[in-house]
Amino acid sequence: MILKVENLVTKFHTKEGVVNAVNGVDFELEKGEVVALVGESGSGKSVTSLSIMGLIPKPPGEIASGKILFNGEDLLNKTTREMQDIRGNEISMIFQEPMTSLNPVFTIGKQISESLIRHRNMKKKEAMIKTIEMLEAVGIPSPNERIKQYPHQLSGGMRQRIMIAIALICEPNLLIADEPTTALDVTIQAQILELMMKLKKDFKTSILLITHDLGVVAEVADKVVVMYCGRVVETGTVNELFENPLHPYTYGLIESIPKIDSEVDRLFMIEGNVPNPLNMPSGCPFESRCNRKLSICSKKLPEINVVDGRKIRCHLYNEEVK
Amino acid sequence: MKKLLEVKNLKMHFLVNESFLGKNKKYVKAVDGLDFYIKKGETLGLVGESGCGKSTTGKMLANLLVPSNGEILFQDRDIANLSRREKRKLATDIQIIFQDPYASLNPRMTVENIVSEPLKINNIVPKDQIEKEVLRLLDCVGIPSFYRNRYPHEFSGGQRQRIGIARALALRPKLIVCDEPVSALDVSIQAQVLNLLKDLQEEFNLTYLFIAHGLNVVKHISDRVGVMYLGKIVELADKKDLYQEPLHPYSQALLSAIPIPDPNKAQKRILLEGDVPSPINPPSGCSFHTRCRFATEKCKNTSPELKEIKSNHFVACHKY
């Protein structure tokens, strides 16, 4: 098991109060797997990934409790220096906006080889050779010329490939991809997804994919973890989740996507809005929007139950309630 | 059904580089010769990726941009080159809903002010009726009346979008340009807003130009769909025809690229090579030939016309 997150709680101290962006999250990632962390805004999925990378600004953020076990070691106990050694090296991350994630004043070649020089102590020449190999691997044509170019000279799809190249150059054990294709056009997204799958096979990287796009999840993920308001509400393999969504939220999410291959008059929709994180209701945070709620749902937060090897946080699956 | 709006050879060329002596002017050919019409009561979907010109088209129809060329016939009257004052009168005919719910509402105005402003400017209802009309509009879009004194920052994205819709409805327009109205919203909210738009269309007999980059979203709400690439329409057909049998190679690739939320449905993907070319320097001939797997010599030299290949199914491609 390459990554195990246990009971992670990450808070933010804002002037209006304390927000528990991540409110007790547990999940695991096995070697070579692609696990998708799915949720909408306010679910806490991005904050989870930043917590794993140690990129939460320490005020106003605070990792209040929990463990992040990477290859058995708790990342939360590492010093800043140790985390710097791990980032880009053993754990890499790619972000949503390739333009703002790349430094506009450095060439592509410099940005990719930087990781190698720092983490592997390579000489510049050797690092450049590896860089060119990597550019070929991510499908950038004429890599010899590209290494001298700057980010603004490339298109969005190419920049995202560069980001992937930077992330994978040190052959990390874990790649965290935070909405890697959301900002891209559909046809470019298709290219990037194919690339990620090919690289997963070639480099055997484990991937933690953070997204709200269920289509991407269906295509790329092995396992899925669904988050709502800072907590895990459902897990399962990708087949289990789509064939048999247990949590009413998951069911609603899947059903409300307009499908290309079916025709409905009115889309299924989840009513209401995500609750204000400063004013979380007692009981289950999904209760007000749920079409299958029970009377206990507004009073008590459901615990995690295990159903057929899948975790589900819902009173409907709580034996005691029944 | 008669044509509510017709567009002929519509072009929008933005001047990029004005060299010192006026030579070597470079233009971004954002929209490069569009022909289409929208019938009263229908929804025409306009789909394409970034840079195809769909948003620019929407803005020209809503009179936010003056076309470089071509005609926009609204109820048989050319509205492309009107004076400023005449354009303002069009406010009661054509309205627009914007993409970004966080930028499309004035942060200093209350909801009531935002929705009542168009009523006041255009004298839609007498002064003493304004408050009542605002409440009616908010009710139409599902915003409870006790929120009318709140400011935009107090609402979620989906709610802000509803307020924007109420503002557009206030003028009782005949045509509403929907410029990617759900792209910036969470999935679970998208469905709410799409259903709302459909219900409103039925209730008020509205006509929509629905602009989006997601073919699945457009499918749900449109009657006919046009696919755009680099400023031109490459295919235009009834919804069923386009989705069942896309003819243009680009439409085919676009459709196959959408990830399907079903792990069992194998994705037979048509991958396009390379990136979208720059609209400043579009390729010669058919602008898609650089990425087309069927490209021939003819495609490099001549630009194909939009022709009716099947009943009501138009394609601009030399294959046909």
Added chain:
Amino acid sequence: MENIVEEINNETEEKYFDKPISPLKEIWYSLSKNKLAMAGLIIIILLILIALFGDFIMPYDPCVGELSESLQKPSSTHWLGTDEQGRDVLSRILDGTKISLRVGITAVAIALSVGLTLGSFAGYYGGKIDMLIMRFMDIILAFPSMLLAIALMSTLGKGIDKAIIAISIVTIPHYARIVRGSILSVKESEYVQAARVIGNNDLAIIFKHILPNVLAPIIVRATLGISIAILDTAALGFLGLGVQPPYAEWGTMLGSGRAYFFNANHLVLFPGLAITITVLAFNLLGDGLRDALDPKLQK
């Protein structure tokens, strides 16, 4: 339609919001937490009160003095001493408050109105109008402001009203620039486009939609501008332009007091202190406003 209202009628939504806070109250709330800014504000309020009611609390006539009592050091009869003509320094300082505030605020008000109009049109319409207006502003800015003010005074003549005009002309370009920049940054926002589509004419768009949203930097600059204008007035007075004796203006007092620096330095000290405290008060308030208005904009 009832379906949708029912579906969304939701208790959680009601709990989502507290009572609505208007933007002004929020600004006041942030500002009141800043102690230095509050100190500045209190001093300014005191100064305004002095300017309004000073006539009633002055112990002596500020313009008339007994030569026999000239150049007295501060004492129990004259708290801040007397000047070379026997006039009570305290009364003159109090009287000077009126003039300084009047010039400072009026000059900024004029410069702001003119600058706002010019900057708005330049920013909104762009093109040739922008070029014309801004090049004209650049011409004014090319001169060192004090020199230009002096040159203007020499053509306009001396006196308090001429000083106001000279100072405002010199500062108009600063406001025009800020306003133009602010308008450019907001002009293409979607809510401005929306305002256009619903039928607003250009003036309405500029003054109802754009300007209220870009007021923050303008307000901050104007507050600091008052302190600059007061300093400029004092400088002109010091040089013998602007306000003329026997009127009590702090700068003029500094100018005439210069000659007595070594034997009667209270003639320089107290006007100097008055200028410093006033300018400091406006600066503190201006900085406080900048901080109070900024995070709100980040929301």
